[in-house]
Amino acid sequence: MEEKIKLDPASFKPLAKEENLDNEKIAAPSLTFTQDAWRRLKKNKGAVVSLFIILLMVVVAFGSTPFIDNSTLVKSAPQYANLPARVHGLDFINGLNGKMKVGGEWVDIYAQNNATNKYFALGTDYLGRSLAERIIYGTKISLIVALFATFFDLAIGVTYGIVSGWKGGRVDNVMQRIIEVISSVPSLVIVVLMLLVLKPGIGSIVAAIAISSWTTMARMIRAETLQLKSQEYVLAARTLGQSAPKIAWKHLVPNLSSIIIIQTMYTIPSAIFFEAFLSFIGIGISAPETSLGVLMNEGQKNFQFLPYQMWYPAIVLCVLMISFNLLGDGLRDAFDPKTRR
Structure with missing residues (x-):
């Protein structure tokens, strides 16, 4: 038998209350x-970078409206036609100091046109109008079209999808056939048909978006509603006698919010590109009004000799679309981490 060792109770003393550390406790803020x-x-x-770029472009496009004279957007000034970019304090950088390479040499175009006291940050177009002002206004038009697309997605697509998924059965079958018929007609055909009723411009583009842009949102909301309506909290609400509109607003819409936000972020760049494409081919917004598509259409005519007239609006359009797409990907991963690849 091993000898038992007796420990003296005096060798032990309890820790003070503040020294009693609980290593098993894991604390985190409630989110x-x-x-x-x-x-x-x-x-x-x-x-995050894309979000700040979008906010900056929105602030510049809508915040600069009071400082831009609308008459200068359409009024020509032939004496300032086709001037390159010239920025204050950057006279040492060729391409931003009013000089352009002609015959292998840098030539001061502003001096040739007796416009040494003028500064155009992005140059001028073939009618002498400020390209920077027209790009800002064109970005504003593109964002307005995107806002209309978002409105129709939320007002028609979300409502249509919830009703279709909630009703189910024959009603759902008929509503989905209607969506298939609308989706089978190309958006370009719808715009051409709208031109028979409306004159070319933002009105025909908005009408085409109102007819066809919401179908993808409706399908996604309908699929998710079919799953949510069998959840316990929805069944409990129905058992308690709550009306269908109240259940949709109180229970379905909050649980559909992630899908709505993510799909909206993908709808916006599609609408922006749709407007730019229609304006570029001449059946959207037409001159003397301006948009990014109109600017690219005008710029490509002189692209061989004055490439900046097309490059600047094209860069703005690309940055705008890429930012919305990257933000949409980020929101998708944030709201549903399981979709992260």
Whole structure:
């Protein structure tokens, strides 16, 4: 038998209350679904940068309206036609100091046109109008079209999808056949038909978007509604006698919010490109009004000799579309981490 060792009780003393560390306790701040999604979104640097770029472009496009004289957007000034970019304080940088390479040599175009006191940050077009002002206004038009597309997605697509998924059966079958018929008609054909009723411009583009742009949102909302309507909290609400509109607003819409936000972020660049494409081929917004598509259409005519007239609006359009797409990817990963690849 091993000898038992007796320990002296005096060798032990209890720890003070403040020194009693609980190593098993794991504490973390309580986060709501939105706060947790924002935390994940901030980790996606590309999405955060894209968000700031979009906000900057929105502020510049809409905030500069009071400082831009609308008459200068359409009024020609032939004496300033086809001037390259010239920026204050950058006279040492060729391409931004009013000089352009002609015959292998840099020539001061502003001096040739007796416009040494003028500064055009992005140059002028073939009618002497400020390209920077027209690009800002064109970006505003593109964002307005995107706002209309978002409105129709939310007002028609979300409502249509919830009703279709909630009703089910024969009603759902008929509503989905209607969507298939609308989706089978190309958007370009719808715009051409709208031109028979409306004159070319933002009105015909908005009408085409109102007819066909919401179908993708409706299908996604309908598919998710079919799953949500069998959940326990929805069944409990129905058992308690709540009306269908109240259940949709109180239970379905909050649970569909992630899909709505993500799909909206993909709808916006599609609408922007749709407007630019129609204006570029001449059946959207037409001169003397301006948009990014109109500017690219005008710029490509002189692209061989004055490439900047097409490059600047094309770069703005690309940055705008890429930013919305990257932000959409970031929101998708933030709201539903399971979709992360």
